[in-house]
Amino acid sequence: MKSAVVQLPGLNRDRDMIAALTKISGKAPVTVWQTETELPDVDLIVIPGGFSYGDYLRCGAIAARMPVMQAIKAKAEAGVKVLGVCNGFQILLEAGLLPGALMRNASLKFVCREVKLEVVNAETDFTRAYGKGQIIRCPVAHHDGNYFADAETLASVEGNGQVVFRYAEDTNPNGSVNDIAGVMNVKGNVLGLMPHPENLIEAAHGGSDGRGLFASVLDVIAA
């Protein structure tokens, strides 16, 4: 399975993401710069974390208006899988590819720690390697991860099974409504989450709970 990693000025988790994708799939992803209007023929596009455009205006707001995002929208509509992590999640929300918004953490503090995540929906292309209700460890590092959606949007997101991950065991680090840590679109091919599964994939990281997400989406689940 072929993958691509999007690069924008200010993103700084792209190398972690490239390393994770390479180690888990055995193939290095192609990298795509923000000005590209044609994307390579891949099965998965990943927008990694960081601080695109210095978080100016709103996190992800300026990145979401770059040419590459039009191309990503078209690919997403065509069914290509798209994953946004941290700033990548913020960009997908700002681009209108996912419902809701991310606000400043309720504590007003940058949080960098490990949290527990519940796999709420294990029947997605991103979570097949996990069991429903499974609790996994995952690191977070962000200032604006407080998920918000109005009552109507929230009801539909919950009702459609679009909530993929929730902070579990009282580890919600940011005040997200309903402890939401990751949501997908209705079609199920676009997922965004605040935690960094790419930073917990091997023994050197102190665990490999994040590996299942990449194994699922890259279709390399061990039998």
Added chain:
Amino acid sequence: MIKARVTVTLKNGVLDPQGKAIEGALSSLGFDGVGGIRQGKVFDLELATADRAKAEADLKAMCEKLLANTVIENYTIALS
């Protein structure tokens, strides 16, 4: 040239942790009875046109496309 000011504020019902913190800080400075603080953003712009209707339409489009996130924010436009 037309000068304009765009004000972006959080919608009602959207939690504003920064506003709450500012409220707390004002209270600690001895300003009692201050409530309901909501932090927002102000953009001052200069538009190279004399056509006020066009300026207003352009500003509305700018707000919808970039300056405000209409999921959580409202905006107002004022021409001077």
